[in-house]
Amino acid sequence: MKFLHLSDTHLGYHQYGLQERAKDFFDVFNEAVDVAIEKKVDFVVHTGDFFHSSRPSNQIILQGMEILRRLNDAKIPMFVISGNHDRGSQVRDVSPLKILQPLGLNLIDSGVSEYEGIFFGGLKYISKAGLRQIDFREVLEKLVEKMGEGFKILMLHQEFQPFFPDSKLNMIAHIPEGFNYVGIGHYHVAQPPSSINGAMVVYPGSTEFTAYNDKEEERRKGLYIVEAEGSELKAEFIKFKSRRPFLFYLVNDENSEQILKKIKEDLEKDHYDKKPVLVLKGTVKDLTYSDIRHLIKNEGISDERFLHLQINLTRDQVDESSEPVIIDLKEDLIKKELQRLIGDRELSESVIELIDHLKTFENIDEIKKLLKENPEILDF
Ligand SMILES: [Mn+2]
Structure with a gap:
């Protein structure tokens, strides 16, 4: 038995308001389907955030259907749960993944499904408020009880310690024994396989x-191919080839x-299949966004060489008397307040990233033009 496990494909995310970035998310998903077909896996497991939004556009739903069609043609079923991004608002609407169900997508948001002697237990993302109303471990124990003799897979999309230090969920305490494989989504940094409670x-x-993070870059982006050889399980991480470079x-x-x-050297020495995204980050006293833009012009770096320039500057708070520092302290407070109001860390990071992106524009007219041409920039 061999299967492919991937997660958090966020189909439909127009990062930086760019169509090219939306296509990038689709390209890597298709590369994953290529791997599934090439490796002749028996099925695909997806642990949530298939779509970036609980209201993906018709165009994005069609792209999701296209992925399913390719897997269906190769007779490879996909098992999926809803993540925090695509579970629907609970009260007003259902998960958009339900639209794909009649086309062969196996959505297991709460319960157990069996396929050729393999049992799939799934639980959609549960919010902090939701977790207070249930006994998470007990819910999972009930899932194990519903499973028969055979290989048992659990699919989750949750915040676990130590990756989310504020979370009350801890894998050793909250994942009961009885499962053979536990696939978890939500945390965007790939981890080497570990062994917990059997x-x-x-x-x-x-x-x-979805937001640039150097830790994620270190671990690379990819998927796992999992193979059972007798009683032994083997998981191999496969890195994507079609990914856009981030410098x-x-x-x-x-x-x-x-x-x-x-930057100029790096852009000239390498030939990239896709134009890179440049990410500049740092703590500074005087350097501003427009300084960097002017330096780019002075250095003769052509806009044609890269797709997007993302600048994330944090103001050094040493000198409290000068005006720009006060402004940036205010910005820092605004960011913290945004994080508190939005709650969801991933979503608030996206909002802050958009604000940082807008700060790189010369004037309000440029921003208006951007929003007019790319209304989906506000589609979190
Ligand atoms: Mn996600």
């Missing part, structure tokens, strides 16, 4: 960046010119 626990991470630079007040020279 099960192999696997986090494949997200297939693309990351740490910038400060002193090194900005040097860094821009390095």
Whole structure:
């Protein structure tokens, strides 16, 4: 028995408001389907956030159908749960994955399904408020009880310690014995397989960046191929080839010119299949967004060489007397307040990323033009 496990494909996310980024998310999902077909897997497991939104556009639903059609043609079923992004609002609407169910998508949001002697237990994302009303371990114990003799897979999309330090969920305490394989989504950084309470626990991470994170880059983006040989389980991480490169630079007040020279070199020396996204991050005293934009112009770096420039600067709070610092302190407070109001960490990161992106524009007219041409930029 061999299967493919992937997670957090976030189909429909137009990062930075760019069509190219929306296509990137689709490209890597298709590459995963290529791997499934090539490796002749028996089925695919997807642990949530298939879509980026609980109201994907018709175009994105069609793209989701296209992926299912390719798997159906190869007679490979897909088993999926809803994540926090695509579970629907509970009260007003259902998960958009229900639209794909009649086309052969096996959505297991609460319960057990059996396929050729293999048991799939699924639980859609449960919010912090929802978790207070149930006994999570007991819910999972009931799922094991419903399963018969055979290989048992559990699919989850939750916040577990230590990846989410504020979470009350802990894998050792909350995942009961009885499962052979536990696939978990939600945490976007892929993890090596671990063994917990007799099960192999696997986090494949997200297939693309929803917010750039150097930890994610280190681990790379990909999927797991899991194979059972006798009683032994083997999981192999396969990295995507079609992924857009992200070039990351740490910038400060002193090194900005040097860094821009390095960027120019990096862009010229490599031939990329896809134009890279440049991410500049750093804690600075004086350096501003427009300084960086001017340096780029001075260095003669052509816009044609990269897809997007993302600048995330944090203001050094040493000198409290000067005006720009006060403004940035305010910005920091606004960010913290946004995080508190939105609650969901991933979503607030996306909102902050959009704000940072808008800060790189020269004036309000440029922003208006961007929003007019790319209304989906606000489609979180
Ligand atoms: Mn996600």
